[in-house]
Amino acid sequence: MAFNRADSATYLASLLARSFSRALQERAHKLGFAPGQFPILLELWAEDGLTQKQLLDRLDIEQATMANTLARMERDGLVFRRKHPSDRRSQQIFLTERARGMEAAAKEAAVAAEQSLLAGFRRFEKELMLEYMRMALANAARSGDPC
Template identity: 50%
Template sequence: MDFCKDSSAGYLANHMARLFALGLAERIRPLGLTPGQFPALLELWEKDGQSQKDLVAKLDVEQATLANTLARMERDALILRRPHPGDGRVQQIWLTEKARALRTPALEAAMETNAHALGAMNAREQAEFLRLMRLAIAALRGERG
């Protein structure tokens, strides 16, 4: 069996993800953000006050990885952790005013990165590309159970 990285979906997806992360990093660095924080911020901008367990499930990351990311975000005054009012064992993650104020410029940076990456495709190709990416993601999630 021959392996060719140029026809490997996994290799190409990983390579593209690294390039997306580099492009995003350049654009959000002036905001004091990193690409590692961005997925958690996206989820919290959508729905603030989630538990760490909920974020782990939504982001498809390991609990320890998210714990480290959240610790850095707390250090950087982007989030606050508070006990859940109904269950003191659960910590809710809340955005600070600083993090809420970064939403618009950070999302603009992400949209610029996307536009740059997909700029060689027409609108129909972009829609099909995104559809196929979602299909592959769903298949991989299903494999994990």
């Protein structure tokens, strides 16, 4: 059986992920954050003061990647760290005023990026695509494959 890239979900998902990232990157750059920082920002907008371990658990990111991303975010004035009040080994990550102030614009940028890539989709097609993506991610989680 010949391998056809156009029929490969793995290949197409990789291209799609890069396309979404590029579409967000253009918009995010104007606001002062990178697409790789967006998931962390989303988690902290939902619950500020998480530890690095909590972020790792929620986002399934490699430890080294998380440490580097948080260091860049701290350098760029998006987050700051504070010692955890009850666990001396942990630090909590907090958003700066700058990062809190960009929440609405950043979420609008993400929606605009999504809309640009899903232009022409009917509502039910977008909903089906999202459902299929969630199903595939749930399968990956059950099988232990990295998401």
